[in-house]
Amino acid sequence: VTQLSPLENYKVISGPIVMVVMDGLGLGEDGEQNGVYAAHTPTLDGLFQEKLFTSLKAHGTAVGLPSDADMGNSEVGHNALGAGRIFVQGAKLIDEALSRGDVFSGAAWQKIVECGESAGTVHFIGLVSDGNVHSNISQLFQLLDACAEAGIERVRVHALLDGRDVAQKSALDYIRPLEERLRALSVSGRDYRIASGGGRMVTTMDRYKADWSVVERGWRAHVLGEGRFFSSASEAVETFYREDSTMTDQYMAAFVVVEGETPVGTIEDGDAVVCFNFRGDRAIEISRAFDEEVFQEFDRVRRPDVFYAGIMEYDGDAHIPRNYLVEPPLIDATLGDYLCASGVTSYAISETQKFGHMTYFWNGNKSGYIDEGLELYEEVLSDRVTFDQRPWMKAAEITDKVIEQIEAGERKFIRLNYPNADMVGHTGVPLAVEIAVEAVDLCLARLLPAVEKAGGIVVISADHGNADCMWTEKGGKRLPMVAHTLNPVPCIIKDFSGQNDFVLTDLAERGLANVAATLCLLLGFNPPTDYEPSLLKLK
């Protein structure tokens, strides 16, 4: 990309531009079910009265998802924030590649079919739900049908249970139809079954190296056949519900399906393995475990010689995994690319759980620095707990570090993510959600004066909703809602420099993709012409 051109009539300001992403904090209906409304938030309440306050669409087509029935998520949200345009995202790309047949025309699918032809088993590992955040069960069904059509005789599914992007205890709504489908396909000499699984937060789907033991547990269940034995996946889920009435899907222990005492589908030399999650953050670690010759993260005990493919490429910098079925969205010319080309110093920070959101997702699913001379990325280590236990998370530590950077005065563009409203929102514990939102509010109360003192500008927004709906009501009963919402998110721009007179532009619709151009403007540049328009203009 080329250097950005300076904005005419812009008066240079002394302080930084600080972008705050309040992960999972949307604008929902007033009421006790809304954790943002219910929390005590004097700072946010004041910000919502600001002159430059607006709301942004953060779901569906505004972030490249198939339809407006799709809630937003952190990947698509941060992609849009960091790249200033709307890209067709994984969920839709895979749908299209399946219906057009592109999935089956490449070299990777050919390898999978060949493996089946030489008596290998084809394994599918992934999240079994229709959350459409990491995966979609309808895509798995199409892959299974294609296996049957290609004459593959033996297929095994390693089913990760969701309960986080969908209802907390909905596993059987997916597992039963999956078992049914596999049974129906198991004719004419075919043998298709679920072989293992487990709750996504304790099995396989760790992210950003927060806790490799999660991946190890998955490896042991899927590859080695170690875990609690059951005769079927639905029996596993039913048993877990029965033994502990508070158990929800995302935390269920790893399980292995056995016949007698023998696991029905360990992963062996000569097999093929497909990870059918399209989103990368939680698929990278298990992919590395299969792909890497030398591997220190845990003891694999046995590394089968398999053909491993992701349904997509998960990291465009590190090229993880080595093989994949569908090209990922090409998210190029990001704000980070432009700012580096223009010599702007920057700083990005969050705690582990969202660290990659502010770096990898923000930079278009590339994990490295763009220009290490100009950028600094910092990670505060997250606790390894379910975050209802510590709803304040590391918000204060993140704030400390940001204030340090503001005071040091060397970084022109600072971006940070407070994970609280999202990570606690996913636990479904109302009191904890309120405390999470209050923790963010308290930190903003410390952050704002620091930006003011430096004479900077702060932009406060979110990537999608979550805490803004903690439950829905049906027949007088509260049904916990742990997933993201379809609500818009706030966007507040508070200019403490007073150097320039910014006003909101008239736009038919405002969405997350309008933020990058806005940041260009606040930094004194003309936004790239192909970016979605800025939310502001100079008066």
Ligand code: 3PG
């Ligand atoms: C997760 O991975 O935790 C959820 O599926 C989505 O949450 P995020 O999009 O907010 O990271």
Ligand code: CO
């Ligand atoms: Co979330």
